[in-house]
Amino acid sequence: RVPVLRRFVACPELARTVQRCLRVHAAPGPQPLVLECAPGPGVLTRTLLNSGARVVALESDQAFLPDLQSLEKSLGGQLKVVYGDFFRLDPLVTGPVKPPTVCSEKLFESVGVAAVPWRADVPVKIFGIIPQKKERNMLWRLIFALYECSSIYRYGRMELNMFISEKEYKILTAKPGEKRIYQALTVLWQVGCEIQLLHMEPWASFLTNLKSGGLAIPKSTALPNDHLCLVRLTPRKDLFTGSMKNTNSATFVFLVKQCLAKPSSRIIDKLNSWSLYDACKLLRELEIPEDAETVSLYPEDYMRLFDALQNSNVFTESWFHDEVLQSVRNINF
Incomplete structure (x- = not known):
């Protein structure tokens, strides 16, 4: 089976930029929980930990687990490592699931995250790089879950901080009248979330899991696609205050x-x-x-x-x- 192409933050400077964008730093009082999806070699994980964040590292590749688990043992509770794949979260099937597929209910229970009311503060910051093959599907799955208050959104207004392709970022933020790129996905994300561009980074800055060491940069003719964009997607507090309910x-x-x-x-x-x-x-x-x-x-x-x-x-x-x-x-x- 061909492994899914993955990208990782491996450059210390980029890791520090992401940490600043996530607004996690040493401060008195309880620290925000950061759920890091597919940390891989753990360069960003260490940067987040050094900044004082509590981190749950959700890793699906068993080759990366020993290093992460050894780091977990040395930290006395600041890091929790879970074998699982955020991008295979809550599959649309009934019955038990096999790892690395994971259910948000079990995941959040195991790391001590309780559901909060919709209008409460963001309970968890989630960071990840959406795999390019799954990108469009993942954006659809997440927006469906948001409107239904299902999956991760059963626990409140989860803040997504995701690297997505520049092309998809342009679609999410398109304006009315832009016929080629103003789509249903555009309207649904703009109604459901505040969309904030935090950082743009060239594709070449990321490490891939390709044995050839290649970058596998997707081609795009209609839209610019030279960067990955770190985008914060924060569900709107007032989304369900009018006639919109998760039931309709x-x-x-x-x-x-x-x-x-x-x-x-x-x-x-x-x-x-x-x-x-x-x-x-x-x-x-x-x-x-x-x-x-x-x-x-x-x-x-x-x-x-x-x-x-x-x-x-x-x-x-x-x-x-x-x-x-x-x-x-x-x-x-």
């Missing part, structure tokens, strides 16, 4: 996905296809032009549209529920 959020995800499946389609046609009574009146009330293309609506426009449709009878229709369920089931991870 699948409907919002469906609405956004359907509207942006064809970016140049008109929003009025989409509403009419859902047999919405007097779609023109609704758009007038929301001050959205009738001829507006779905790609031109701002993320907050989609939220306002969702609120209005929640208050109409559209989302109570059984056919709509069936379509939502079918859409969610068809997500192929």
Whole structure:
């Protein structure tokens, strides 16, 4: 079996930059818990520990475990090493799972993380480099979990600090009207999280697990992709204060996905296809032009549209529920 291409922080200077970006440093009082995904050789792990952070290192490659475990033994509780893979967290299967696949419930229980209310402070800072082959799927899985308050988000507003490709960063932060890159994923992340660019680093700065020592930099023609971007994704405190609840959020995800499946389609046609009574009146009330293309609506426009449709009878229709369920089931991870 070909191993998944992985990248590691191996340069001490980059490790110090990441540590500063994560805002962990020696200070009185309880220190934030940092969950480091796939630490590999442990260069960043040591930098985080030296700064005073408490670290849980979640490592899936058994070749790296002995060094990390030996470091764990020497520290008296500041570091906990767990055999597991964050990028195979909470698989969509029933029954027990085999390591390195891991369940967030067991993981957080073993490291003493308890669930906190949604509006409480961020309980854990998570750091990782999303593997490029899994990047798009992982961003979808995480955003679904966020809206459902499932997986890691059952424990509160987990702060993700992830290196993602420059290309995907451009998509997550795209503006309305940018037809090639303004997508459903864009709207869902912008509505759900504050997105902050912390640092950009050339691909060549990272160590890979390729035996050839190659960099395997993905090619991109449509968008710049010369860097990995360290992006902080912090769930919004007020996400579930309006008509959005984790119980109806699948409907919002469906609405956004359907509207942006064809970016140049008109929003009025989409509403009419859902047999919405007097779609023109609704758009007038929301001050959205009738001829507006779905790609031109701002993320907050989609939220306002969702609120209005929640208050109409559209989302109570059984056919709509069936379509939502079918859409969610068809997500192929």
